[in-house]
Amino acid sequence: MGDRMALVTGATSGIGRATALELARRGLRVIVHGRDESRCRRVADEVAREYGDIVPYLVADFTSLDDVRRLAEDVRALGHLEVLVANAGRYMRYCDVTPDGYETTFQVNHLAHFLLVNELLDTLEASSPARIVVVSSEAHRSGHIDFDTLTCEHRYHGYRAYANSKLANVLFAYGLAERLDPSRVTANALHPGNIATKLLHDIAGVGGDFGRSPEEGAETSVYAATAPELAGVTGEYFVQQRPHRSSEESHDLEIREQLWRVSARLTSAVPAGR
Numbered sequence: 001m002g003d004r005m006a007l008v009t010g011a012t013s014g015i016g017r018a019t020a021l022e023l024a025r026r027g028l029r030v031i032v033h034g035r036d037e038s039r040c041r042r043v044a045d046e047v048a049r050e051y052g053d054i055v056p057y058l059v060a061d062f063t064s065l066d067d068v069r070r071l072a073e074d075v076r077a078l079g080h081l082e083v084l085v086a087n088a089g090r091y092m093r094y095c096d097v098t099p100d101g102y103e104t105t106f107q108v109n110h111l112a113h114f115l116l117v118n119e120l121l122d123t124l125e126a127s128s129p130a131r132i133v134v135v136s137s138e139a140h141r142s143g144h145i146d147f148d149t150l151t152c153e154h155r156y157h158g159y160r161a162y163a164n165s166k167l168a169n170v171l172f173a174y175g176l177a178e179r180l181d182p183s184r185v186t187a188n189a190l191h192p193g194n195i196a197t198k199l200l201h202d203i204a205g206v207g208g209d210f211g212r213s214p215e216e217g218a219e220t221s222v223y224a225a226t227a228p229e230l231a232g233v234t235g236e237y238f239v240q241q242r243p244h245r246s247s248e249e250s251h252d253l254e255i256r257e258q259l260w261r262v263s264a265r266l267t268s269a270v271p272a273g274r
Contacts, residue, residue, distance in 0.1 A: 005081050005127070006225065007031040007120075009062075009113070010088025012039035015135065015192050018218035019085055019225075024051045026226055028083065031075065032057040062088055062112035063098040065267055072119030080127040081120060083225045086113040086169070087135045095156035102266065105158075106150055109165035114172055115267040121185070128184035129231065132176060133224045136169035136189045138239070141247045143167030145255050147262060168259060170237060170250040175260045177235030186234035188224050192217040193240070 006023050010016040012034035024030045024047045032047070032055060034040040040057035047055045056078065060071035075081055090108040098107045117132060124130040143163035169189055176187035193212050223241045224230065237246040249255060263269070 003029065004083065005029050005031065005078065006083035006085065007033060007075055007081060008085045008087055009033045009116070012036065012043050014214045015217040015221065016085075016087040017043055018214040019087060019221045021047060021050065022215070022218055022222045023083070023085075023225060024053060024055065026222070028226075029053065030055050031078070033060060033071065033088070035059065035061040062090075062108040063100075063104060065100050065107075065112065065115055068112045068115045069119060072116055075120060076123050081123045082127045082130045083133070084117060084120060084124065084131070085133045085135065085221055085225055086117065087221065088112070089135070089165075091158060091162050093158045095161075103150065103156075103161060105161040105165050106168070109162070110168035110172065111263060111267055113169070114263040115269050117172075117176065118264075118267075118269045121180075124185050125180075130185045131225055131230075132173070132185065132187040133221055134169050134173040134187065134189040135192060135221060136173070136237070137163075137166040138191045139163040140166035140170050140250065143247070144249060145171070145259055147258060150262070150266075167247065167250060168263075170246050171256045171259050172263070173237075174235050174250065175256050180234070182232045182234040186230070186232065188230075188234060188236045188238060189246070190220045190224055190238040191244075192220055 006028040008016050008020045008030060011020040011032045020030045020032055030047060032040050032044045037059045040059055044055050044057040058071055058074050060067040062068060090105055092105050096104040098104050102111060139162060143166055145167060173187045173189035220238050220241050224238055236243045
């Protein structure tokens with residue numbers, strides 16, 4: 001992998017941590033992102049102990065779009081970026097609104113990544129060939145984008161909000177794929193599986209050990225980020241390292257383009273020429 005740089009958002013636990021460690025094992029220089037500095041440092045130190053490479057870590061809370069902009073600025077300062085794994089995710093049982101005024105699940109899972117990727121597109125294109133990997137979920141099949149209720153609905157339901165955000169992830173990956181030259185930057189989405197993480201426990205509302213391990217959950221993310229046979233492959237949705245057809249709504253061009261426009265407006269992102 002040479003001197004290739006990879007940013008993994010939400011890399012301090014679960015699938016994100018497993019993804020960061022595996023990418024480092026494969027020779028990428030990994031940027032560890034999280035919202036807690038001590039946890040970021042712990043994972044960065046773990047990479048250093050395991051693979052003998054001191055890796056940078058960057059702290060940003062995705063409930064703040066200003067934090068996302070600062071994260072992008074810090075990544076740009078590193079000079080190049082070949083892989084961006086949009087992994088960070090949140091599930092909220094009850095309605096919560098960020099300081100930016102948006103429902104927390106929608107902002108953390110979709111808007112923050114929309115802004116981050118658009119802020120880093122020039123860096124990714126200059127580092128080509130580069131890959132954007134968006135971690136979605138099969139939950140997206142239960143999602144629906146209602147542009148009148150992107151903040152907290154009158155009858156908020158945590159799982160519905162999560163499913164909607166995961167649908168937005170797939171729509172975003174497809175929107176990127178349409179806008180980018182696949183010989184320079186590809187964009188794909190994926191389902192990691194039902195993984196034994198805190199997020200899955202929160203969604204299911206139960207404790208105990210169930211689901212696959214985070215390491216197994218990271219397999220498809222790592223595959224999408226590194227597999228040689230995926231060079232130039234873009235606009236796909238992967239499950240267990242194989243392309244699958246995503247939900248019908250995720251292929252609705254009108255919804256896809258409206259979501260892009262609304263997301264650009266809500267984040268004040270200006271995807272120049274896109």
